[in-house]
Amino acid sequence: MHQSFPGQYQHIVKHLAAQPGNRVVFLSHENQNRLDGVERIDYLPYRAPHPSTHHYVREAEQAVIFGQSVYELCLRLKRDGFRPDIMIGHNGWGETLFLKDVWPDVPLLAYFEFFYRFQGADVTFDPASPVTLNDAPRVRAKNLVNLLGLDAADWGQTPTRWQWSLYPEVARPRISVIHEGIDTTAVRPDPQAWIRLDDKNIVLSARDEVITYVARNLEPYRGFHIFMRALPEILRRRPKAHVLIVGGDEVSYGPAAPDGRTFRQIMLGEVGRSLDMSRVHFLGRVPYSIFVSVLQVSSAHVYLTYPFVLSWSFLEAMAAGCLLIGSATAPVQEVLKDRENGLLVDFFDTAALAGRIDEAFDHPDRMQALRDQARRTAVETYDLATVTLPRHLALIDDLIAGRTPQP
Incomplete structure (x- = not known):
């Protein structure tokens, strides 16, 4: 699941789809991107957040709407006999919130990209963008989906140690630091360029x-x-x-x-x-x-x-x-x-x-x-081929096998 297919999952999805016997289903919003061997299913949120919703929680309402749309789509997949070995998705927009309510015994690996902090990160960094009285509670409320997602997921993944460090200390032992990876064979020095x-x-x-x-x-x-x-x-x-x-x-x-x-x-x-x-x-x-x-x-x-x-x-x-x-x-x-x-x-x-x-x-x-x-x-x-992809695959294998990964 990622609302902007394929998002951070381009490399892992290409690899999984290329393996004989795998069936890869990807839930997303509509866009022009396609990948061979991937079953693309688009979901359409049934409405936008209501204008009267308090502005602290408007993003949370949108995330619940996205989550509900994915939930109903997955219920249909389940009725059609589909049962995944693992569920993987970006936590930030609410798409992963209710997956365990469809398949409680299937492991969920969620992408935890950023835990919002009023101090020590982006919000108060630039003096040219002064903060307002509403910013501190607004930023705290932005983590509603983050916190619900932490509870819903069996395990998490984030790309850098600094992003990992922003998450609450109690959550860090269940989040692995694995970058999406760079194809260093395609991106390399070329003196003739x-x-x-x-x-x-x-x-x-x-x-x-x-x-x-x-x-x-x-x-x-x-x-x-x-x-x-x-x-x-x-x-x-x-x-x-x-x-x-x-x-x-x-x-x-x-x-x-x-x-x-x-x-x-x-x-x-x-x-x-x-x-x-x-x-x-x-x-x-x-x-x-x-x-x-x-x-x-x-x-x-x-x-x-x-x-x-x-x-x-x-x-x-x-x-x-x-x-x-x-x-x-x-x-x-x-x-x-x-x-x-x-x-x-x-x-x-x-x-x-x-x-x-x-x-x-x-x-x-x-x-x-x-x-x-x-x-x-x-x-x-x-490097994608030798470092990050093998680590990502090992994490997925651990979760499918019921083993506790190393954070």
Whole structure:
């Protein structure tokens, strides 16, 4: 179960569906994604949360509605004779809440992505987003589904140790830390890589000075505003550098930009006159092959994030052998060690960010060791085929066999 098929389950579902004798059924909202060998069943929530529902619990009402829709669909599957060996699903939207009421004796493995905290995580991190009197109780109430899901599941899985640490201490012994994994054979260094910017008739390769920034959407949670404020000084110091920015103009996390604008429009309004726009290239969302090429031509890859969920793109950049310049925030620091496999910088310090990029360009030989170690980190700790998929499969086997997994 995942409302955005296949979500975090792409790799595990592909593997399970390819094994002879397996039947894989996936419950989701409608979208265009399909995978060979997977029976896709879409569910449609019967209504939206009521406008009069208290705003602290509107998300919880929506989760119950999603859970009820999945529950009724699973009852039909059960009446048709279907009984799974294991149930796996993302806890965050309520889809897993009532599965054990359909198949009480079937193990449920739930994905626990984020336990909300008013202090020590994303909410109070950025002074530019001041908190209100309603935020503390609102954030506490956001964990209603988390807590119900912890009780409903037999076991949990989360991708990083920092995300695991946010969950209540009593819950952690039943949550395994297993990342979804990175295909390090598909994402790897390529000194011959190049990318063409057709609209400007520019071709960039690893021989050029290329600064890269990637996010699903260009927004504060991923430090887009900080990166943009650093760009005038970065471009002043590096007169030959080009900047490739990948990401959409929607909002994945946090509040939307004011007045119907995008964060890109806001930041260009703030610093655009100070930028040489012939060297700043907004690529939008790109096909995966182009994304990989962006990483492969990168001379310095900037990754900034609030204390929040770690992006796949950060680990893919390591697999591509990028010179990582990451924010010194908890999820990044779990993986990136300063001057061992990348460079750390204070999230808010634009001058320090410009200085680190200068350092990266001025000492390419010294930086190569960091690039090599970044690649080694991705392969040894997050490789899909040799590390994460075997651990995930072992966890599933333990639960099906009735064994207590090692957390």
